Amino acid sequence: MSRNSNRYHVRAVDRALDLLDTFSTSEPEFTLTELASRLGLSASTTYRLLVTLESRGYVERGNQSGGYSLGVTCLDLGNVFLSQxxxxxxxxxxxxxxxxxxxxxxxxxxxxxxxxxxxxxxxxxxxxxxxxxxxxxxxxxxxxxxxxxxxxxxxxxxxxxxxxxxxxxxxxxxxxxxxxxxxxxxxxxxxxxxxxxxxxxxxxxxxxxxxxxxxxxxxxxxxxxxxxxxxxxxxxxxxxxxxxxxxxxxxxxxxxxxxxx
Amino acid sequence: MSRNSNRYHVRAVDRALDLLDTFSTSEPEFTLTELASRLGLSASTTYRLLVTLESRGYVERGNQSGGYSLGVTCLDLGNVFLSQxxxxxxxxxxxxxxxxxxxxxxxxxxxxxxxxxxxxxxxxxxxxxxxxxxxxxxxxxxxxxxxxxxxxxxxxxxxxxxxxxxxxxxxxxxxxxxxxxxxxxxxxxxxxxxxxxxxxxxxxxxxxxxxxxxxxxxxxxxxxxxxxxxxxxxxxxxxxxxxxxxxxxxxxxxxxxxxxx
DNA sequence: AAGGCGTTTTCATTGCGTGAAACCGGATGG
DNA sequence: CCATCCGGTTTCACGCAATGAAAACGCCTT
The missing domain is CATH 3.30.450.40 (GAF domain)
Incomplete structure (x- = not known):
């Protein structure tokens, strides 16, 4: 993951994208703590990233199991990309x-x-x-x-x-x-x-x-x-x-x- | 745009997502300067967001006209979402x-x-x-x-x-x-x-x-x-x-x- | 009631993200 | 041919926004 840390990269953004990239077909759901340890971040940082992404629909909670997974908004960018x-x-x-x-x-x-x-x-x-x-x-x-x-x-x-x-x-x-x-x-x-x-x-x-x-x-x-x-x-x-x-x-x-x- | 600035939002991430949200079917392409003025950000900040997003394929350049547009990676999140x-x-x-x-x-x-x-x-x-x-x-x-x-x-x-x-x-x-x-x-x-x-x-x-x-x-x-x-x-x-x-x-x-x- | 687990909140620190401004390079045009 | 403009890139110093540690919380199991 993450060939980031180019000279001009924004760290917080890289981390948010790393977080989204963590989800995959085979592992579609994580708890906050799992994400934090995978990404090597503190719980609070991960929490704040999740709040930000969740408020915009990029991640969702509440699929009975209570974990975080990708949200519907993920479809929107792809659609704009295709239509363009x-x-x-x-x-x-x-x-x-x-x-x-x-x-x-x-x-x-x-x-x-x-x-x-x-x-x-x-x-x-x-x-x-x-x-x-x-x-x-x-x-x-x-x-x-x-x-x-x-x-x-x-x-x-x-x-x-x-x-x-x-x-x-x-x-x-x-x-x-x-x-x-x-x-x-x-x-x-x-x-x-x-x-x-x-x-x-x-x-x-x-x-x-x-x-x-x-x-x-x-x-x-x-x-x-x-x-x-x-x-x-x-x-x-x-x-x-x-x-x-x-x-x-x-x-x-x-x-x-x-x-x- | 942006119902952000909840207590726990990460500003840089919100800005990056605002940037991505700026692209739409009717306006699929922007120059750096256009994006900067739309988002109310300085050119350098916008530049750094774009570098970050571009290195990961969320935005692309080089469609003859030279402007920025959404990139192929935009399709990936949607696919994981669907398959899950x-x-x-x-x-x-x-x-x-x-x-x-x-x-x-x-x-x-x-x-x-x-x-x-x-x-x-x-x-x-x-x-x-x-x-x-x-x-x-x-x-x-x-x-x-x-x-x-x-x-x-x-x-x-x-x-x-x-x-x-x-x-x-x-x-x-x-x-x-x-x-x-x-x-x-x-x-x-x-x-x-x-x-x-x-x-x-x-x-x-x-x-x-x-x-x-x-x-x-x-x-x-x-x-x-x-x-x-x-x-x-x-x-x-x-x-x-x-x-x-x-x-x-x-x-x-x-x-x-x-x-x- | 106690302990465990995951999430939320608080708090102090500082490094990272930021805007201003300078710089570059290609295109335009006088 | 130089002047100008307009995007993009780089530099720099400042200060706040993002951060980790730790504590508090809520919920479930034992």
């Missing part, structure tokens, strides 16, 4: 056409280059039975084993990938996950050549995806769009057949972002 | 059955009693053409003109409603919006008797909804579930026909929340 992204609005109609064409789930994502994770910005559920739960707008998935992620990684400088992944390693999610960095780099080279990435059951069992990157006016990758479906419908053959359709989609979105092509 | 709510997980399978039955869009919402607004926690898109865009998980809509909102307002003490709405008024969104408080109170009384609320084109033109509240083990209203559709498919007659189905749904969800019924 023009990538989202420009991509949406084109994504809807794509879904109409292929009937499968369509995702829009961006890359968080600090953590090498994909963040979903939009999701259009497939029109066929067996839908993709598990993904959600605002949610994160690792980049190295997803189609969205790989097609954005492919345009990063190789040194950055090397630095990051030699440090943290390539976590495995299925038997198909690529866990060797050289193999990943080889595949990414191929990906950038083709402008298409495929996730062949590398992240979730029995899910395959195809994705391609979206470009902006400065010819920088600003996001990616994917089609995902259950492996039985989405054979490797089907993935390749969908290539041109996805390429058309991202080209249209890229144009709307000012891409000169 | 057991109302959501318990309701989801029951909501899916409801959608299968009626084919229209199904929403789950809670009430923010401070602002009398509904917050969507889950959305299952309808299976028929003409989908409901406009709503999004985490989004807010006013309570007095939506089915979700009205069926939760109906169980609030009348004094609270009176206090709130005489203060802020009943904003009108369509010709059907109820703008007279006494009329609203009359309808809410009827609503609580029936345990069902209908939005008859009161919030969005040509959308009708039916909703019913979810109860917990303490017999308190903890949320509501609705069915929404375009007015041509969702006639007033159809709304009433859907009543029993929705009642069954919320009863099942309430049971899963520990409701003794």
């Amino acid at each position: 992204l023009d990538l989202r609005e420009r991509a949406l109609p084109v994504m809807e056409a794509l879904r109409e064409e292929c009937k499968e789930t369509v995702h829009l994502g961006i890359l968080d280059g600090n953590r090498m994770e994909v963040i979903y910005l939009e999701k259009l559920e497939g029109l066929l039975p067996v839908v993709m739960r598990g993904s959600r707008v605002g949610g994160r998935v690792p980049a190295h084993c997803t189609a969205l992620g790989k097609c954005m990684l492919a345009y990063l400088p190789e040194a950055a990938l090397h630095d990051f992944y030699t440090h943290v390693g390539l976590r495995s999610y299925t038997p198909h996950t690529i866990t060797d960095l050289n193999e990943l780099l080889r595949e990414l080279k191929e990906t950038s050549r083709k402008g298409l990435a495929i996730d062949d059951i590398e992240h979730e069992l029995s899910v395959r995806c195809v994705a391609a990157p979206v470009w902006n006016h400065k010819k920088a990758v600003v996001g990616a769009i994917s089609v995902s479906g259950p492996a039985n419908r989405m054979s490797k053959k089907r993935c390749h057949e969908l290539g041109p359709l996805i390429r058309d989609t991202v080209l249209e979105v890229s144009r709307r972002m000012g891409y000169p092509g | 709510l057991d109302l959501r997980e318990r309701a989801l399978p029951v909501m899916e059955a409801l959608r299968e039955e009626c084919k229209e869009t199904v929403h789950l919402g809670i009430l923010d009693g401070n602002r009398m607004e509904v917050i969507y926690l889950e959305k299952l898109e309808g299976l028929l053409p003409v989908v409901m865009r406009g709503s999004r998980v985490g989004g807010r809509v006013p309570a007095h003109c939506t089915a979700l909102g009205k069926c939760m307002l109906a169980y609030l003490p009348e004094a609270a409603l009176h206090d709130f709405y005489t203060h802020v008024g009943l904003r009108s969104y369509t010709p059907h919006t109820i703008t007279d408080l006494n009329e609203l109170l009359r309808e809410l009384k009827e609503t609580s008797r029936k345990g069902l609320a209908i939005d008859d084109i009161e919030h969005e033109l040509s959308v009708r909804c039916v909703a019913a509240p979810v109860w917990n083990h303490k017999k308190a209203v903890v949320g509501a579930i609705s069915v929404s559709g375009p007015a041509n498919r969702m006639s007033k007659k159809r709304c009433h026909e859907l009543g029993p189905l929705i009642r069954d749904t919320v009863l099942e969800v309430s049971r899963r929340m520990g409701y003794p019924g």
